[in-house]
Amino acid sequence: MRSIQKSLDKFEEVGIRPVAISVDPPEVSRDLCQKAGYTFTFLSDPKLDAIGRYDLVHKGQGENGGDIARPAEFLIDSSGAVRWRMLTENYWVRARPEQILEAAKALQ
Amino acid sequence: MKIQKFNWQTWTGFLLSVAALLSYPFVFVRWPITRDFPWANLLLFGVALVLLSVGVKRGFAPGRRSISKIASSIVTVLGVLVLGFFVFTFFIAAKWLPASHGAPQVGQKAPDFTLSDAGGKSVSLSELLSSPLKGSTPEGVLLIFYRGYW
Numbered sequence: 313m314r315s316i317q318k319s320l321d322k323f324e325e326v327g328i329r330p331v332a333i334s335v336d337p338p339e340v341s342r343d344l345c346q347k348a349g350y351t352f353t354f355l356s357d358p359k360l361d362a363i364g365r366y367d368l369v370h371k372g373q374g375e376n377g378g379d380i381a382r383p384a385e386f387l388i389d390s391s392g393a394v395r396w397r398m399l400t401e402n403y404w405v406r407a408r409p410e411q412i413l414e415a416a417k418a419l420q
Numbered sequence: 421m422k423i424q425k426f427n428w429q430t431w432t433g434f435l436l437s438v439a440a441l442l443s444y445p446f447v448f449v450r451w452p453i454t455r456d457f458p459w460a461n462l463l464l465f466g467v468a469l470v471l472l473s474v475g476v477k478r479g480f481a482p483g484r485r486s487i488s489k490i491a492s493s494i495v496t497v498l499g500v501l502v503l504g505f506f507v508f509t510f511f512i513a514a515k516w517l518p519a520s521h522g523a524p525q526v527g528q529k530a531p532d533f534t535l536s537d538a539g540g541k542s543v544s545l546s547e548l549l550s551s552p553l554k555g556s557t558p559e560g561v562l563l564i565f566y567r568g569y570w
Contacts, residue, residue, distance in 0.1 A: 328558030334568030362533035367522030
């Protein structure tokens, strides 16, 4: 998230809108955004609506054994098609802004 | 009884191995170059192991009290366990992720959804794709799914 925020201008320059999604309720996301200074959109998916539809449910990994999302990134073009994705195999390894920007070039 | 010098190598080695563990989530995770592969942490562990082995040698030097042997051995084992925990967490436990075979593939249509934003307002993917970004229609949306902070 930190690296996405740092590169936010670059994303917007190429017309990409970053959107973060987790099971966190809106209040938690609001606090996080305030504390960390995140200015892009954060969506709340406590019922695993989108997380389930994208097959990203990680069972029993949340608070009190609740279900959460596994880390993943998708780049979607204006027609609604997936153009690039990253389903990390290691929790600590995430998409780098350079990788995403490279993929975003193909959308223009 | 003669006064023994403090075995600083053992204790510094141990503290360094703890620092090598904690500096990953608190420091090195911030930059992709130190996050995607924890070489900085492994380097710190390397230095810690050198210090610990020097400390053990010192603890077992002729003329040292037996407490020195015991302490340096226990602390060294603990330091190695910290390294083991780090390796397990990063290289093994971090890979216990669902396979997500049903996740939309490149070229497929991304499933639409409607969720609340941080302000409690309902937003759909199609809205995110069409509402203006810096005054013009966006080229696309980057969805970042994350575990959350609860």
